[in-house]
Amino acid sequence: MPAVLAICVANLALAQDASQPVDPLVAARTKLRTALEKTAALPDTAYRASWAPDHKNQDAQKERANLLASAGQGKVGGSWHAGLVTCTFDGDLGDELLVAGRRTLAKAQNEDWKLRCGRFADGNAVDFVPDPELLLEQLASWELAVMHRDVGSLDDHPVEVVSVALSADQVTAAVWSGLVPPVLAANTMNAFAMLLAARAGGQRPPAAQPTSTVDLAISFDPATGLVHQVQFRSWTKQPDRPGQAMVVRGGVVQVALGGQPGAKEKEEQEEAEEETRPQAGPMQYEHGLPVRPRSKQSVMDYTVRFLEHGKKAAPALSAAQQKLLRL
Amino acid sequence: MNRLPIGWLALTFASLCFAQDPATPQPASAPDDLLAASKVKLRAALEKTAAITDVAYTAKWAEDTKKKADPNAMMFGAPSAGALAGSSHPGLRTATFEGENGDELVVAGPRTIAKDGNTGWTLRAGRFADGNAIEFLPDPALLLEQLAAWDLAVVHREVGALDDRPVETVTVALTADQTTQALYAGVIPPALTSGAFGGMVFQMAGAGGARAAPPAPESTLDLAITFDPATGLVQQVRFRSWTKQEAGGRVFRAGGGAIAVRAVAGVQIGGRGGDDAEEEEEDDEKPEAGKAGPLQYEGGLPVRPRKKTSVVDYTVRLRDHGTAKAPALTDEQKKLLRL
Numbered sequence: 099m100p101a102v103l104a105i106c107v108a109n110l111a112l113a114q115d116a117s118q119p120v121d122p123l124v125a126a127r128t129k130l131r132t133a134l135e136k137t138a139a140l141p142d143t144a145y146r147a148s149w150a151p152d153h154k155n156q157d158a159q160k161e162r163a164n165l166l167a168s169a170g171q172g173k174v175g176g177s178w179h180a181g182l183v184t185c186t187f188d189g190d191l192g193d194e195l196l197v198a199g200r201r202t203l204a205k206a207q208n209e210d211w212k213l214r215c216g217r218f219a220d221g222n223a224v225d226f227v228p229d230p231e232l233l234l235e236q237l238a239s240w241e242l243a244v245m246h247r248d249v250g251s252l253d254d255h256p257v258e259v260v261s262v263a264l265s266a267d268q269v270t271a272a273v274w275s276g277l278v279p280p281v282l283a284a285n286t287m288n289a290f291a292m293l294l295a296a297r298a299g300g301q302r303p304p305a306a307q308p309t310s311t312v313d314l315a316i317s318f319d320p321a322t323g324l325v326h327q328v329q330f331r332s333w334t335k336q337p338d339r340p341g342q343a344m345v346v347r348g349g350v351v352q353v354a355l356g357g358q359p360g361a362k363e364k365e366e367q368e369e370a371e372e373e374t375r376p377q378a379g380p381m382q383y384e385h386g387l388p389v390r391p392r393s394k395q396s397v398m399d400y401t402v403r404f405l406e407h408g409k410k411a412a413p414a415l416s417a418a419q420q421k422l423l424r425l
Numbered sequence: 426m427n428r429l430p431i432g433w434l435a436l437t438f439a440s441l442c443f444a445q446d447p448a449t450p451q452p453a454s455a456p457d458d459l460l461a462a463s464k465v466k467l468r469a470a471l472e473k474t475a476a477i478t479d480v481a482y483t484a485k486w487a488e489d490t491k492k493k494a495d496p497n498a499m500m501f502g503a504p505s506a507g508a509l510a511g512s513s514h515p516g517l518r519t520a521t522f523e524g525e526n527g528d529e530l531v532v533a534g535p536r537t538i539a540k541d542g543n544t545g546w547t548l549r550a551g552r553f554a555d556g557n558a559i560e561f562l563p564d565p566a567l568l569l570e571q572l573a574a575w576d577l578a579v580v581h582r583e584v585g586a587l588d589d590r591p592v593e594t595v596t597v598a599l600t601a602d603q604t605t606q607a608l609y610a611g612v613i614p615p616a617l618t619s620g621a622f623g624g625m626v627f628q629m630a631g632a633g634g635a636r637a638a639p640p641a642p643e644s645t646l647d648l649a650i651t652f653d654p655a656t657g658l659v660q661q662v663r664f665r666s667w668t669k670q671e672a673g674g675r676v677f678r679a680g681g682g683a684i685a686v687r688a689v690a691g692v693q694i695g696g697r698g699g700d701d702a703e704e705e706e707e708d709d710e711k712p713e714a715g716k717a718g719p720l721q722y723e724g725g726l727p728v729r730p731r732k733k734t735s736v737v738d739y740t741v742r743l744r745d746h747g748t749a750k751a752p753a754l755t756d757e758q759k760k761l762l763r764l
Contacts, residue, residue, distance in 0.1 A: 181534070191636065199516070199534040200564070213571075215611025216551070220638040229535070229550075235763075236548070276550025302526060304543075305556030424570075 126247040130260045131238060133318040137325040137404065138234035141180050144410040147228040148173040149279045149400040152331065170281045170398065178231050179412035185227055193218050195227060196415075198423040213422050226279040230402055233277050234325060237316070240268055246383050252317050252326050259386035262314040270307045272330075282332045282398050283308035310334040315386030324407050330400040331387045463582040467595045468573060470652040474659040474746065475569035481512045481749035484563040486614045486739040489665065505560050505616040513566050514751040520562060528553045530562065531754070533762040548761050561614035565741055568662060571612050572650070575603055581722055587651055587660055594725035597648040604646045617666040617737050618642035644668040649725030658746050664739040665726045 137143070150171035173188035187193040192207030195218075203211045206219040216224055246261035264272065272278045310332040317327040382389040415425065474480075487506035511520035511530075522528040527542035530553075540546045544554040551559055581596035599607065607613045644666040651661040721728040754764065 197535060200518070200532060213610040215609070217609050221605070221609050222636060222639055270556070271548070274550070274552050274556050275548040302557060305552070307556065
């Protein structure tokens with residue numbers, strides 16, 4: 099009898115273990131890592147990427163964002179294959195890039211392919227070229243802090259959306275290793291002061307680490323285990339003097355001088371209104387990204403959409419392209 | 426003895442004539458046929474060296490000036506300079522920069538890893554380990570390949586010695602298109618065609634509008650390529666750029682990228698004061714430079730007047746052709762580089 103009782107107790111204990119729900123965030127994290135690894139290992143995949151300021155009816159912010167629009171946004175489509183990445187930029191200029199190993203070819207509308215290094219065909223600096231494979235691979239290798247999970251749909255695909263809060267070190271690594279556009283995460287330190295300090299002789303000071311908060315939402319299809327979208331949103335505190343901003347990109351210092359009369363007052367009013375709204379309670383999420391107060395914050399989005407996983411054919415390279423790329 | 430044959434006299438006379446040759450002034454440029462022959466040899470040397478993997482190199486770029494320190498120039502910094510050593514191998518390139526930071530880079534395909542005195546190997550894109558942007562990273566293989574592909578205008582040749590090795594140095598005048606291509610393809614540092622701001626330019630946003638193509642570099646670029654005629658291998662490639670300074674002595678040039686100075690309100694960029702003193706100083710440097718007569722050469726590079734001109738040198742020295750050993754990469758490095 100005691101043996102029977104012992105078995106019954108043991109069975110009950112086992113039944114309880116099995117019925118104990120696994121923490122959904124822990125489960126989501128495991129699935130996310132698997133999806134990132136699986137997708138990163140899948141060449142011949144197409145992508146679309148865009149980065150731009152995200153402003154919601156904040157005139158002052160919109161104004162500044164517009165002033166730096168050329169610096170702060172881009173939209174491209176392309177694909178990656180074994181040893182080859184293609185990139186076509188949106189816009190009238192018809193910029194295209196082909197990256198094979200250490201060589202890059204660039205082409206503008208109605209022109210031939212040219213060997214370039216960090217530049218478009220017309221000689222302008224390329225601020226950022228997405229590397230979706232590197233992005234997935236790096237995300238897969240990091241210990242990601244999953245904060246939230248949700249289900250939804252993306253282009254009629256049922257997807258699971260996992261929200262991640264990147265650590266300061268991960269944000270720095272993401273910017274410095276080229277995972278995200280440099281404009282996504284800035285440092286609020288005066289760029290001009292840094293520039294002068296760096297060039298006034300003496301030892302080179304280390305680059306200031308980004309101070310932006312970066313949220314990340316990764317959407318994957320639980321049925322196939324493939325990542326469909328990676329979306330970053332950065333929150334950078336604006337400088338104390340409204341209407342001015344300075345960024346350094348590609349060796350170019352860009353100064354936005356702006357600010358309409360009354361813009362500051364309007365912004366302060368909006369800020370006051372935002373602060374009066376109830377903030378207590380759990381963090382709210384929209385499409386997998388946390389909803390944070392936007393007062394005095396510069397908000398940037400970077401979204402990469404993955405398509406035709408493993409099915410996108412590599413472009414047939416011409417003899418001229420192969421020669422320039424030394425293939 | 427008293428009756429010298431006519432033939433002997435003729436030989437003696439001819440010998441005397443030849444003996445006088447070294448004493449007579451040499452023409453500044455070799456005859457056209459010699460230049461044509463040098464061009465053929467040069468192309469063969471460039472192609473041969475470009476095809477060799479496992480080559481060590483040193484590279485250096487800096488302003489070539491004898492001027493006194495300029496307070497404004499100090500404020501904005503001198504044109505960017507760099508010095509490094511490394512090696513080039515199939516699918517792999519290494520670079521160790523001079524300086525207290527101890528910067529090292531390893532480039533494999535599209536991936537770059539960086540290291541310095543404080544940070545271990547870490548993945549980077551166009552940056553040093555500490556996050557600072559890499560303004561320029563020499564690519565000797567690309568340099569040789571591009572030079573071999575171009576129709577180079579050989580304007581001078583001379584023989585000499587480099588590290589106790591007899592060499593032939595060929596002087597090339599690059600065209601404006603070749604200079605632009607060299608800059609845009611990353612063959613030369615941007616500082617070579619930018620001047621005193623070292624490629625740092627100011628763009629005042631405010632007007633918006635479509636992206637404008639950057640103005641093509643206006644610098645004059647001279648090139649001296651030194652090769653060993655015995656082995657047919659290039660030993661050194663040396664560029665010297667000449668960029669005219671604008672009014673006030675400050676140089677604004679295309680180079681690092683788009684230059685657009687728009688809506689500059691209340692922004693004053695310091696110019697060099699004391700132009701008269703500067704001109705006086707520069708006039709003292711080379712009294713004969715730029716005067717009438719054939720172009721003079723020093724180390725294979727033309728001697729040009731430096732008045733109101735920013736001069737920047739970029740030199741690549743190649744060594745251990747085909748014998749430089751690729752570094753043994755650690756597992757950590759291989760993982761980061763996906764090798």
